[in-house]
Amino acid sequence: MSVQLAVRGLTKRYKTGEGVTGINLEVNKGELVTLLGPSGCGKTTVLRGIGGFLEPDAGEILIEGKRVTQLPPEKRPTSMVFQSYNLWPHMSVYDNLAFGLKIRGMPKADIKSAVSDALRLVRLPGAEKKYPTQLSGGQQQRVALARSLLLKPAVLLLDEPFSALDAKLRHEMREELRDIQTQKGLTMVFVTHDQEEALSLSDRIIVMNHGHIEQIAPPQRIYNEPETLYVAQFIGKMNFFGGGGGRGAYSGRRAVVAEREASLGGRSRWP
Amino acid sequence: MGWYFKAIGRRRIIEFILLTVFAVFFAGPLLNLVVLAFSGQWTYPDLLPHQWSFKWWKFVFEQDDVAKSIGLSFLIATIVTALSIVLCIPAAYAFARIRFPFKRVFLFSFLLTHAFPKMGLYVSIAVLFYKVGLMNTMLGVVLVHMINVLMFMTWIPTAAFRNIQAAQEESARDVGATPLRVFRSITLPMAMPGIMVASVFTFLNSLDEAQGTFLVGIPDIKTMPIIMYSIISDFPSSAGAVFSIILTAPTIILLVAAQRLISADVMASGFQVK
Numbered sequence: 001m002s003v004q005l006a007v008r009g010l011t012k013r014y015k016t017g018e019g020v021t022g023i024n025l026e027v028n029k030g031e032l033v034t035l036l037g038p039s040g041c042g043k044t045t046v047l048r049g050i051g052g053f054l055e056p057d058a059g060e061i062l063i064e065g066k067r068v069t070q071l072p073p074e075k076r077p078t079s080m081v082f083q084s085y086n087l088w089p090h091m092s093v094y095d096n097l098a099f100g101l102k103i104r105g106m107p108k109a110d111i112k113s114a115v116s117d118a119l120r121l122v123r124l125p126g127a128e129k130k131y132p133t134q135l136s137g138g139q140q141q142r143v144a145l146a147r148s149l150l151l152k153p154a155v156l157l158l159d160e161p162f163s164a165l166d167a168k169l170r171h172e173m174r175e176e177l178r179d180i181q182t183q184k185g186l187t188m189v190f191v192t193h194d195q196e197e198a199l200s201l202s203d204r205i206i207v208m209n210h211g212h213i214e215q216i217a218p219p220q221r222i223y224n225e226p227e228t229l230y231v232a233q234f235i236g237k238m239n240f241f242g243g244g245g246g247r248g249a250y251s252g253r254r255a256v257v258a259e260r261e262a263s264l265g266g267r268s269r270w271p
Numbered sequence: 272m273g274w275y276f277k278a279i280g281r282r283r284i285i286e287f288i289l290l291t292v293f294a295v296f297f298a299g300p301l302l303n304l305v306v307l308a309f310s311g312q313w314t315y316p317d318l319l320p321h322q323w324s325f326k327w328w329k330f331v332f333e334q335d336d337v338a339k340s341i342g343l344s345f346l347i348a349t350i351v352t353a354l355s356i357v358l359c360i361p362a363a364y365a366f367a368r369i370r371f372p373f374k375r376v377f378l379f380s381f382l383l384t385h386a387f388p389k390m391g392l393y394v395s396i397a398v399l400f401y402k403v404g405l406m407n408t409m410l411g412v413v414l415v416h417m418i419n420v421l422m423f424m425t426w427i428p429t430a431a432f433r434n435i436q437a438a439q440e441e442s443a444r445d446v447g448a449t450p451l452r453v454f455r456s457i458t459l460p461m462a463m464p465g466i467m468v469a470s471v472f473t474f475l476n477s478l479d480e481a482q483g484t485f486l487v488g489i490p491d492i493k494t495m496p497i498i499m500y501s502i503i504s505d506f507p508s509s510a511g512a513v514f515s516i517i518l519t520a521p522t523i524i525l526l527v528a529a530q531r532l533i534s535a536d537v538m539a540s541g542f543q544v545k
């Protein structure tokens with residue numbers, strides 16, 4: 001399998017002293033990797049670094065073996081779906097989707113069919129004439145996804161694209177995204193702070209903490225063999241808080257977690 | 272009858288009366304103005320003139336200065352609007368996006384032009400203009416008008432630019448637009464309502480400006496409001512009525528045209544300092 005995206009020693013410190021340090025990661029072609037970590041740990045910073053929206057202090061970014069570190073976003077073969085405010089409210093859905101294709105000089109007829117295909121793919125057929133404000137939050141994010149897909153990026157970047165949606169819709173969108181990804185063989189980096197989302201969606205998970213990477217592994221390994229106490233706790237919390245249940249069920253789950261954490265003690269690198 | 276008033280309630284009646292008073296207060300003089308402008312003969316106790324005519328319209332348009340002043344006013348207003356756009360829109364963008372020291376001080380300095388009595392400001396400007404030979408020139412008048420509009424021509428677009436999210440510009444970069452293209456296709460169109468509102472204000476303000484024009488433009492630069500003074504003082508009130516309709520017409524037309532753009536939102540956000 002070929003490496004589609006490589007980040008080597010990426011460091012970015014903001015004036016406040018916060019940021020990320022020494023980020024190393026590789027994403028294979030057709031792989032969906034999630035960046036997982038609590039709020040403020042630097043996930044967006046890494047993603048923006050890959051997309052070209054910030055200038056790293058140090059490090060290299062390679063896409064399909066080519067160095068893109070110095071390129072501005074418009075010259076990179078990446079496409080990003082932001083957390084919100086993706087769409088341009090003064091343009092119809094069609095114009096939103098066609099904008100990038102027009103810049104690439106695609107003939108009008110081709111744009112038209114490509115746009116309607118993309119809308120069908122995100123299950124919004126015939127929405128061309130609508131304006132973003134006439135769409136629900138979930139529909140807007142789907143249009144944004146369609147816009148990125150249309151450009152056939154070498155790496156698709158998604159920054160918590162579904163975090164503003166309710167649980168049920170988030171679930172559906174996740175499934176849809178996974179379908180589209182396997183169908184098209186897309187390479188994706190997906191940012192989330194939701195452990196469950198990461199575990200259910202990814203080929204591999206990158207767990208981040210306070211500006212650095214704690215562990216990179218497939219979901220199963222992250223879950224079963226966390227390499228650090230931090231990872232164990234961060235993934236473990238899901239069991240702790242996850243699910244409602246009655247009093248009995250709660251205390252039962254709590255016991256299971258305690259047991260699991262005890263057994264982790266031996267396996268963890270931490271003393 | 273009594274049951275009827277009881278049924279609709281005291282509050283509604285008061286509302287109705289207030290509304291009527293309000294309408295009479297505002298529409299009354301306007302209506303009187305229109306009637307006056309088209310009256311041939313109108314003697315005191317009659318409610319309406321007993322002769323309608325266009326004679327005062329003819330009279331006003333036959334005055335040489337009048338036609339000239341209308342042309343001049345619109346020319347000056349156009350120049351003022353164009354120049355203010357060129358000057359203030361980039362400034363507004365800078366205020367909204369770029370961090371630089373004393374930004375607030377700059378933004379507030381525009382407010383300063385509205386903090387003092389206008390006449391004082393104009394007199395000091397006139398003194399300055401006198402030294403550099405700008406008195407009685409078109410440029411001088413244009414500059415005076417621009418000082419008037421500097422504030423809202425900067426503040427309203429600043430708010431409009433500020434309301435555009437960084438992600439909206441960034442996603443345009445992301446799909447392949449150069450910074451220039453982003454400004455042209457995304458930023459500027461999204462800020463357009465705010466810019467339009469400010470421009471309409473600027474245009475109307477310039478059409479309407481009398482004090483500064485009088486002080487700096489005398490004796491040759493005679494705009495509509497300046498001519499208006501002499502017509503009112505020299506001729507019967509009917510001529511004045513005709514002229515004030517001519518003066519008001521562009522305002523009403525432009526406001527109706529811009530009505531869709533002028534939302535309370537744009538106005539309110541124009542006067543926040545963040």
Ligand SMILES: Nc1ncnc2c1ncn2[C@@H]1O[C@H](COP(=O)(O)OP(=O)(O)OP(=O)(O)O)[C@@H](O)[C@H]1O
Nearest residue numbers: 014015016018019038039040041042043044045193
């Ligand atoms: N432009 C900036 N200037 C200064 N500090 C910043 C800037 N952007 C982010 N930071 C800081 O850098 C750290 C990492 O931010 P980042 O946005 O990458 O976090 P995140 O993991 O995406 O969090 P979240 O899940 O809340 O989106 C945070 O502590 C944040 O305060």
Ligand SMILES: [Mg+2]
Nearest residue numbers: 043044045159
């Ligand atoms: Mg983030």
